[in-house]
Amino acid sequence: MIMTANAPILALHEVAFRYPDGSVGLDGCSLAIERGSRTAILGLNGAGKTTMFLHLNGILRPQSGTVLYDGAPLDYGRHGLHKLRSRVGLVFQNPDSQLFSASVREDVSFGPMNLGLDAQVVRERVSAGLDAVGLTGYADKPVHNLSFGQKKRVCIAGVLTMQPDVIILDEPMAGLDIAMQAEFTRILDRLHAEGLTIIIATHDIDFTYHWADTITILAKGQCDATWEIPQIPAALDRFASYGLGIPHVAELHNTLMKLGVLDNGTGYPRSHQELVDCLNGLHASP
Amino acid sequence: MLIEQCAYSNSWRLVSPAAKGLFAACGIVAAFLATSPRATIIPAGIMLAATVLGARVPLRHYLKVALPELVFLAMGVATLAVSVSWDGHIRFHMAGQPELHNIARICGRSLCSITSLLFFCLTTPMSDIIALLRRLGFPEVFLDIMTLGYRTIFVFLEAIHDTTTAQAARLGYATPRLAMRSLGILTANLTMQVWQRSHALHLAALARNNDGPLRFLGGEFRHPERNVCVAAIGGCLLMVLALTGI
Numbered sequence: 297m298i299m300t301a302n303a304p305i306l307a308l309h310e311v312a313f314r315y316p317d318g319s320v321g322l323d324g325c326s327l328a329i330e331r332g333s334r335t336a337i338l339g340l341n342g343a344g345k346t347t348m349f350l351h352l353n354g355i356l357r358p359q360s361g362t363v364l365y366d367g368a369p370l371d372y373g374r375h376g377l378h379k380l381r382s383r384v385g386l387v388f389q390n391p392d393s394q395l396f397s398a399s400v401r402e403d404v405s406f407g408p409m410n411l412g413l414d415a416q417v418v419r420e421r422v423s424a425g426l427d428a429v430g431l432t433g434y435a436d437k438p439v440h441n442l443s444f445g446q447k448k449r450v451c452i453a454g455v456l457t458m459q460p461d462v463i464i465l466d467e468p469m470a471g472l473d474i475a476m477q478a479e480f481t482r483i484l485d486r487l488h489a490e491g492l493t494i495i496i497a498t499h500d501i502d503f504t505y506h507w508a509d510t511i512t513i514l515a516k517g518q519c520d521a522t523w524e525i526p527q528i529p530a531a532l533d534r535f536a537s538y539g540l541g542i543p544h545v546a547e548l549h550n551t552l553m554k555l556g557v558l559d560n561g562t563g564y565p566r567s568h569q570e571l572v573d574c575l576n577g578l579h580a581s582p
Numbered sequence: 583m584l585i586e587q588c589a590y591s592n593s594w595r596l597v598s599p600a601a602k603g604l605f606a607a608c609g610i611v612a613a614f615l616a617t618s619p620r621a622t623i624i625p626a627g628i629m630l631a632a633t634v635l636g637a638r639v640p641l642r643h644y645l646k647v648a649l650p651e652l653v654f655l656a657m658g659v660a661t662l663a664v665s666v667s668w669d670g671h672i673r674f675h676m677a678g679q680p681e682l683h684n685i686a687r688i689c690g691r692s693l694c695s696i697t698s699l700l701f702f703c704l705t706t707p708m709s710d711i712i713a714l715l716r717r718l719g720f721p722e723v724f725l726d727i728m729t730l731g732y733r734t735i736f737v738f739l740e741a742i743h744d745t746t747t748a749q750a751a752r753l754g755y756a757t758p759r760l761a762m763r764s765l766g767i768l769t770a771n772l773t774m775q776v777w778q779r780s781h782a783l784h785l786a787a788l789a790r791n792n793d794g795p796l797r798f799l800g801g802e803f804r805h806p807e808r809n810v811c812v813a814a815i816g817g818c819l820l821m822v823l824a825l826t827g828i
Contacts, residue, residue: 353788374793390782396796397709398708398733458791
């Protein structure tokens with residue numbers, strides 16, 4: 297693969313894919329993911345999110361259109377896919393569909409072993425991967441004795457040990473309680489701070505508004521809209537038209553602006569806490 | 583899942599599986615080297631003591647796991663020792679002295695082999711056993727099937743539990759007829775799940791760059807060479823005891 301300066305790290309160009317039963321996976325979908333960005337893909341069930349992710353990892357091959365990594369079309373040869381999958385990690389929604397071994401250490405080592413790395417290097421990566429997701433000391437535990445959230449973290453560790461540039465997470469918050477979601481957000485923040493490009497599919501609009509840099513709406517296999525987070529408050533009506541819900545903070549902030557309680561000087565709070573801080577700041581100022 | 587629980591919680595969990603495997607193998611060899619029934623009982627007792635006193639597997643758990651094998655052995659011994667004939671009345675015939683001696687030897691060998699295998703499987707998790715077999719050069723396909731089979735046991739146990747709970751909540755097992763119907767639906771549902779989950783695992787393997795046999799990093803154990811030496815010495819002693827019948 298030839299690296300192109302300033303090109304998006306991943307891109308889809310007019311990608312179309314239909315499953316053998318005739319159902320549409322992607323239908324002329326175009327999208328660009330910038331290096332180091334946090335992108336949330338939103339869409340109703342069956343919109344094509346998982347299909348898109350399988351294309352980005354080279355598991356599915358577009359029937360028309362092109363998938364690009366670092367500005368170059370994907371090489372679907374054995375060597376090209378090996379290289380792509382070591383750079384683009386994919387974490388599936390259901391951890392039980394991803395975990396092979398009954399031992400945490402073994403499962404986390406699966407990816408780097410497939411890269412043909414030396415056992416000592418794999419050992420160090422496994423240790424670092426488990427550290428990164430807060431599972432230090434769990435290496436010798438059996439996978440089936442872990443909680444759902446811990447299994448999800450093992451899945452992420454298994455991908456991190458391959459040291460990818462991009463990590464794609466399909467519904468990472470599904471099935472997690474509030475505390476685990478907060479812990480997960482911290483893990484994602486840490487990974488982003490380390491320079492990873494993160495793409496997630498989610499139905500949690502408020503989390504997305506708080507966490508992501510860019511939101512892309514996927515509808516009927518097409519990337520229908522892409523917004524930077526600061527553009528969202530002005531586009532709430534269109535956002536709402538997709539039936540995905542709207543960020544409550546943005547809606548409340550807009551209302552407070554209309555009522556004259558807040559003005560443009562307060563910026564755009566992205567979480568409930570930031571909005572509360574804005575209001576408290578208003579009250580504190582003379 | 584008692585075996586699983588013991589294998590992960592015993593005090594010899596971090597002893598090299600190669601050492602435990604070697605000691606267990608010596609126990610099985612000792613069972614066949616034993617010159618008399620009494621000589622098989624000694625290594626069997628040592629294996630039991632190593633499991634319960636050494637590895638601290640609770641005796642209650644040990645007996646629960648051993649019970650089906652012991653019942654099976656007792657039934658086998660009983661049918662060998664006593665034969666039944668019918669000539670208008672049921673008649674029981676006891677085997678003669680030489681046959682009884684042979685039966686006792688078979689029983690002792692079986693007992694010694696059972697305690698040896700129980701020692702290994704109650705002190706060593708399956709993932710360590712598979713890793714050991716991999717190091718010993720067992721065929722990859724066989725080991726891959728073992729790995730996936732073992733992992734999916736737990737996945738499907740959970741699926742069975744969830745489905746039967748959902749069925750029971752809707753009176754699925756209220757009568758024998760409904761129970762049969764529910765079991766049929768459960769089987770059909772699981773068949774579909776097996777297909778879907780195997781496909782999902784295949785995709786997950788591809789996503790992590792797998793293109794052939796499943797490769798994993800082996801576990802880390804303290805002083806593996808020393809443990810293997812100790813196991814070899816212990817194993818030799820077992821065989822000597824069996825041979826001499828002390």
